[in-house]
Amino acid sequence: MKLLLILAGVLTIAQGRLLQASVDTSYPLIQRLRSKDIVSAWGIYNDDSTSKFNLNIMGEGDVFLLHIDFRPYLKNSAGIGPIVLNNRINGQWVSEIRPEFDYGKFKKGQLFKVSARLRKKKKVPTATLR
Numbered sequence: 001m002k003l004l005l006i007l008a009g010v011l012t013i014a015q016g017r018l019l020q021a022s023v024d025t026s027y028p029l030i031q032r033l034r035s036k037d038i039v040s041a042w043g044i045y046n047d048d049s050t051s052k053f054n055l056n057i058m059g060e061g062d063v064f065l066l067h068i069d070f071r072p073y074l075k076n077s078a079g080i081g082p083i084v085l086n087n088r089i090n091g092q093w094v095s096e097i098r099p100e101f102d103y104g105k106f107k108k109g110q111l112f113k114v115s116a117r118l119r120k121k122k123k124v125p126t127a128t129l130r
Contacts, residue, residue, distance in 0.1 A: 026058065033057070033065075033118055034118070035118055035119060035120045036117065036118065036119070037117075037118045038115055038116065038117045038118070039055070039057060039115070039116045039118070040113055040114065040115040040116075041055050041113070041114050041115075042111055042112065042113050042114075043111070043112055043114070044109060044110070044111055044112075045106040045107065045108065045109070045110060045112055046108070046109070047108045047109075048072065048108070050072055050106075051071075051072070051073045052069060052070060052071045052072070052073065053069075053070050054067060054068055054069040054070065055068045055114055055116065056068075057116070062088065062090075062091055063087075063088065063089055063090075064086075064087050064088040064089075065087055066085070066087055066116060066118075067084070067085070067086050067087060067088065068083065068084075068085055068114065068116060069083065069084040069085075070083055070101070070103075070114075071083070071084060072103045072106065075103045079102055079103045079104035080100050080101070080102055080103070081100070081101060081103055082098035082099065082100060082101065083098070083099055083101045084096050084097075084098055085097045085098075085099070
């Protein structure tokens with residue numbers, strides 16, 4: 001498995017190992033992911049012209065084990081919009097979950113953190129922003 005980070009910033013993988021991450025770059029995991037592991041990524045929110053950004057946990061080949069896609073361009077006048085959570089197997093996107101998110105939490109030029117806690121099969125993955 002590998003982790004693909006589509007954010008600039010610092011990334012923690014599994015047991016808290018830190019590294020400097022680059023945009024559109026894959027990073028191998030230091031161990032297999034297990035239930036209850038937390039994958040976290042940090043980035044800087046440019047401004048409201050940011051259309052979207054995502055964090056992907058990749059399997060072998062073209063398998064997206066978890067795709068967390070922030071889409072601020074879909075927010076309403078109150079700043080609420082979806083985060084898209086899904087996965088892709090054999091080149092096909094699986095049904096997605098679109099929880100509402102307050103994009104007002106993002107501030108121009110400020111650091112943010114995205115964390116995904118992995119759960120056992122058949123449960124919905126969760127993503128949090130701090």
